[in-house]
Amino acid sequence: MRRTIAMVAACLLAAVTIAPGGASARAKPDVDTEKALSNGLQVAPKSTAKSKTANAKPAGANPYLALLPDPAAADLSGWDKYLAAKGKERANALKAQKKAPAVSPILVDEDEPVGVRGSNDTPATAQRVPGFGTNSGQNPKARVLGTLSPERVTSQNVPPNTEDDGSITLARDTGIGTTVDGIRTTGVVGDGPHGSAGSGSGDFDVYKLNGQAGESLTVDIDTAAGGTLDSILLLFNEDGEVLATADDDGETLDSLLSFQFRESGTYFVFVTGFLTLPNDPFDSGSGTGADTEGPYGVTISAGVADTDFFAVRLRKGDVLGASVSGAAALVSVYDTVPREVHGSTQDASSIYPASTPLPGGGNAVTEYVAEKAGWHYVAVSSGGGDYDITVEAYRPTLESEAPPVQTLFLDFDGARLNTAIFGGPGVRTLSPFSAFLGRWGLTRADEDAVIDAVLATVEENLKSDLVASGLNGRFRIQIKNSRDHRDTFGQTNVSRIVVGGTIDESGIPTIGIAQTIDPGNFETEETALVLLDVLSDPAGDDASLNTYITPESDKVAFVGRALGNVVAHEAGHFFGDWHVDQFNDIPNLMDQGGNFPVMFAVGPDNIGGTDDDIDVDFGEDIFNPGEGFTGTEDTLSRIVFGVTS
Numbered sequence: 001m002r003r004t005i006a007m008v009a010a011c012l013l014a015a016v017t018i019a020p021g022g023a024s025a026r027a028k029p030d031v032d033t034e035k036a037l038s039n040g041l042q043v044a045p046k047s048t049a050k051s052k053t054a055n056a057k058p059a060g061a062n063p064y065l066a067l068l069p070d071p072a073a074a075d076l077s078g079w080d081k082y083l084a085a086k087g088k089e090r091a092n093a094l095k096a097q098k099k100a101p102a103v104s105p106i107l108v109d110e111d112e113p114v115g116v117r118g119s120n121d122t123p124a125t126a127q128r129v130p131g132f133g134t135n136s137g138q139n140p141k142a143r144v145l146g147t148l149s150p151e152r153v154t155s156q157n158v159p160p161n162t163e164d165d166g167s168i169t170l171a172r173d174t175g176i177g178t179t180v181d182g183i184r185t186t187g188v189v190g191d192g193p194h195g196s197a198g199s200g201s202g203d204f205d206v207y208k209l210n211g212q213a214g215e216s217l218t219v220d221i222d223t224a225a226g227g228t229l230d231s232i233l234l235l236f237n238e239d240g241e242v243l244a245t246a247d248d249d250g251e252t253l254d255s256l257l258s259f260q261f262r263e264s265g266t267y268f269v270f271v272t273g274f275l276t277l278p279n280d281p282f283d284s285g286s287g288t289g290a291d292t293e294g295p296y297g298v299t300i301s302a303g304v305a306d307t308d309f310f311a312v313r314l315r316k317g318d319v320l321g322a323s324v325s326g327a328a329a330l331v332s333v334y335d336t337v338p339r340e341v342h343g344s345t346q347d348a349s350s351i352y353p354a355s356t357p358l359p360g361g362g363n364a365v366t367e368y369v370a371e372k373a374g375w376h377y378v379a380v381s382s383g384g385g386d387y388d389i390t391v392e393a394y395r396p397t398l399e400s401e402a403p404p405v406q407t408l409f410l411d412f413d414g415a416r417l418n419t420a421i422f423g424g425p426g427v428r429t430l431s432p433f434s435a436f437l438g439r440w441g442l443t444r445a446d447e448d449a450v451i452d453a454v455l456a457t458v459e460e461n462l463k464s465d466l467v468a469s470g471l472n473g474r475f476r477i478q479i480k481n482s483r484d485h486r487d488t489f490g491q492t493n494v495s496r497i498v499v500g501g502t503i504d505e506s507g508i509p510t511i512g513i514a515q516t517i518d519p520g521n522f523e524t525e526e527t528a529l530v531l532l533d534v535l536s537d538p539a540g541d542d543a544s545l546n547t548y549i550t551p552e553s554d555k556v557a558f559v560g561r562a563l564g565n566v567v568a569h570e571a572g573h574f575f576g577d578w579h580v581d582q583f584n585d586i587p588n589l590m591d592q593g594g595n596f597p598v599m600f601a602v603g604p605d606n607i608g609g610t611d612d613d614i615d616v617d618f619g620e621d622i623f624n625p626g627e628g629f630t631g632t633e634d635t636l637s638r639i640v641f642g643v644t645s
Contacts, residue, residue, distance in 0.1 A: 033072045036277065037594060038583040039245050040625035043072040043275065046230065046253070057082050060509055062423055064351055064579070064627055067512040067569055068593040069534045069543045071582075076626055077248045084250065086350035091323075091361020105390075106131055106139050110146030110308060117149055117306045123338040123377045126309035134318050134393050144310055144389040148327055148381065150216070151303035155182030163192040166204035166284030168240060168268050174300060177210025182301025189229055189273045190293025194285050202276035202287025207269040207300055211261035216305035219246070219257040219269050222297045229294035233257045234270040240281045243267075247274065250346060250363075254296075258329075258382050260305065269300060307381035309334075310389070314370040317641040318393045319520035321358035321367045322378050323347070327385030332631065333368040334377040340631035342366045345382070348628070353516040353523035353574075359390045367519045369396075369576060371637045396520045396641050398493075403476050406524055406643045408462065408571055409489050409496040410481040412451060417498065421515050421527060424508045430501025430529075439536035440545060440559050451483055453560020454499070454567065461568035461589060465617055466640050477643040493524040495574060497567050502533035511535060511543060511593065512566050514573030521575050521642030528570035530563065542596045548608035558609030562600035565589055565616055569599070572618065576638040578629060580621035587614060588621040590635040 036043050047058045058078030061068065068074060111127050112119045120127045132142050161172040174183050187205045190196060195203040211217060221231040230253040233246040246257035253274075261267075270278065273292035280286040314320060324331040332343035349360025358367055370376060380387055398406055414432035419425060434447055442450065458479055466477075480488070489496040503509050506529060514528040537544040545562050549555055568589050582591035587598045603612030618636035623629035 034583055034594070036275075037071060037626055038581065039242060041232070041245050041247055041275070041277075042074070042076040042626070044075050046274065047075050047078045057423070061513055062351075063592075064348060065422070065514050065517065065573060066508075066510040067566060067599075069509075069511055069541075071592055071594045071626070077253070080248065080250065080346060080628065083348050083350050084346060087347035087360050087365065090350050091359075103139055103141070105141035105143045108142055108144040108310065110144070112146070112308065114147045115149050117151075117304060120309050121307050123309055123311070123334055126311040126377050128311045129391070132312045132391070132393070134315055134395055140393045142312070142391045144378075144391060145386070146308050146380070146389075147386050148306045148308065148384050150306045150384045153181040153301045153303040155184045155299055155301050156180050158183045158185045160185055160187050161205055161207075164194075164284050165206050166192055166194060167206060167278075168236060168238070168281050170284055171206035171208040171268050173208045176300060176302050177212060181303055182299065184297070184299045186295065186297050187271065188293075188295045189231070189271065190290065192284070194287060194290070195293060196290040199285055200290050201285050202272060202290045203293065204276070204278060204284060204287065205271040207271070209267055209269070209300065209302065211265060211267050211302055213261050213264045214304065215261050215302050217257070217259045217261065217267070217302045218300070219255075220299045221255045221271065223254055223294065227294050227296070228292060229296050230274040230292040231255045231296055232272055232274050234272070234277075235259055236268045236270065236281050238266045238268070261302075271296065271298060305381060306384070307379055309377045309379045310391075311375045311377050312391065312393070314373065314376045314393060316370055316373045317396055317399070317644075318370045319358070319367070319396060319641075320370065320376065320391070320393050321365075321519075322392075323349070323359040323362035323365045323390045324380050324387055325362040326387035327383040328380035328387040328389075329364060330380065330382035331362075331364040331366045331389065332379045332381075333366050334379060335368070335370070336372050336374040336376065338377055341633065342368045342623075343630035344628065346628045351517045353518050353526065356518060356520070356522040357392065357394055358519065359392055362390070369519055369638045369641050371634060394520060394522075396644075397522045397524060398476050398643060404493045404524075406477045406521065407488060407494040408458075408477060408479045409485075409487065409494055410455070410458065410479065410567065411487065411489070411496055411498045412500065413482045414500045415498045417527065419506050419508055422506075422508055422513045422529065424506055428506050430498060430505050430531075433500045433532065435500070436532040436536045440549065440555060442555060442559070446556055448483070449556045450560045450563075451481065453557055454564045455479065455481060457561050457564020458567050458571075461564065461617065462571060462639065465636065466643070469636055469640060489527075490525075495524060495526045495528075495571075497528045497530060497570055499530045499532070499563065499567065501529065501531050503531060504533075506531060512570045514570045517573050517576065517578060518642070519576040519638060523574070526574040528574060530566050530570060535563070535566070543593070545600060545608065548597065548600060548602050548606065550607050552607055553609035555609055558600075558613070561613065562608065565599055565601060568618075572635060572639060575642045577618070577635045578633060579624040579627055580633055580635065581624055584622065586619075586621045587616045588635060589616055589618050590621070590633070592624045592626075
């Protein structure tokens with residue numbers, strides 16, 4: 001994954017005291033874990049650090065599918081490479097299985113001539129794809145061929161920086177934006193006065209440039225085979241605010257950063273090693289400690305980029321998928337507003353269920369469930385040269401003249417199941433929900449009341465709120481449970497969530513995990529887990545409900561509400577939702593782990609089960625910065641169209 005995240009913060013990192021459960025035991029003690037994660041940076045060590053092309057499955061639960069007790073422990077770099085490899089395997093397998101299509105896709109050639117920019121660079125000027133759609137007489141598949149023609153930039157070879165160049169005030173002026181378009185040079189992370197041989201706080205090589213509004217910056221790091229540097233890139237403005245970060249280019253541990261300037265001004269590129277970060281970008285000795293070091297080559301350039309937009313007319317509820325190969329590294333979907341609703345520089349399609357028809361296998365894959373009818377836009381950018389886009393649209397599975405009902409079955413009785421579907425070790429037996437009541441100071445006499453509270457919360461999140469949204473009319477979801485109903489899992493259109501068990505029993509180090517992420521709900525018979533050991537651990541850990549229970553708490557109401565929210569989170573995945581940003585000011589049921597008071601609906605008094613507890617719902621939020629997507633996700637509407645007709 002090309003991890004390029006546009007964020008603004010007063011400073012990237014600061015020495016902090018980490019609360020129990022709030023950061024990985026493997027994280028550096030002086031790294032502000034929350035700020036690092038919210039800027040899209042991995043904190044945990046990389047399992048692939050010794051092999052630049054390794055794509056072996058990393059340890060731990062898949063962070064895209066799991067509600068992790070500690071997201072700082074996730075090896076995002078390793079998972080990105082693993083998912084990319086699996087996405088290509090999936091695409092090749094589907095290609096081998098497919099027969100010749102009954103209808104050939106619409107073939108679209110870009111109207112904009114090669115070498116020209118500006119004629120289709122915005123949604124307003126997008127090239128329309130006539131005949132595309134899911135209505136009768138339309139073709140739901142298209143193949144778009146085009147060329148990205150960014151401004152030709154000549155990069156000049158220049159000698160390496162001289163030390164100390166480790167801060168904004170000491171940065172080397174590249175001349176970019178004033179006298180040259182770009183530079184190529186070499187450097188060494190670790191040779192400055194603050195490298196491991198010096199003060200040990202960490203070495204930064206900093207490059208100054210002038211950016212013009214509308215132009216794009218590209219910073220590309222290359223290290224020789226066998227090199228010891230695992231690079232990261234940080235982009236600051238002249239006020240010391242971090243605007244973007246990049247860690248790994250999607251195939252190797254080298255970094256590639258792309259950033260479009262919104263304002264003209266002076267900017268600073270920091271080159272350093274994973275994971276060395278500045279507490280103060282104006283102080284070259286403020287790093288969090290020397291880490292990986294070594295020589296590198298870098299190309300820095302700025303110029304006018306080319307973005308190509310193609311307009312497709314969708315019906316409300318259409319499930320759109322797109323995959324791009326060739327020169328383009330970024331593919332995005334824009335809605336009718338228009339605003340970016342799913343931008344991607346990666347292929348995470350191996351997370352889809354096997355039954356989904358959505359395309360994958362490209363160097364970037366996107367998807368979107370249309371909230372409104374009208375023109376939508378597929379955009380490609382970040383590169384130069386020829387590209388090939390596969391665009392396909394489908395109707396949700398539950399839509400038919402005699403629509404079936406999607407059942408969500410909550411199993412409180414424990415279960416024997418094959419955890420391999422979640423990446424676990426195989427067939428395991430999970431203990432029932434009742435086994436954990438005492439760990440919250442509850443008794444068996446409280447069990448029915450807690451289950452009632454869980455069910456009420458799940459009903460609100462996955463049924464009442466969907467009806468109230470007004471997005472669609474015929475809701476075809478029913479929620480059943482093991483206390484009140486016969487276990488129907490295994491029957492048609494029944495998905496289940498097992499509420500019980502532990503990490504040791506399952507072999508999966510997580511709180512919750514879903515089988516897939518399924519935009520459009522094409523697979524209606526899936527499983528998710530909500531494990532209860534971390535949630536019922538002694539007080540002190542942010543991920544334990546006991547941390548928020550005091551004598552003032554209504555324990556039954558709090559435990560039921562918190563568990564209901566976690567159940568809804570896991571259901572959200574197999575109904576089509578990705579994670580959103582857990583550290584911003586928008587509470588959302590699809591928040592990734594790491595901000596558990598919000599997920600558990602704890603109010604401002606930091607006590608669960610009191611009058612100020614909040615109502616956390618599905619809704620609009622930005623994608624989780626560490627998972628490689630950009631734009632605004634409406635986690636409610638994605639579910640609505642997956643379970644309505």
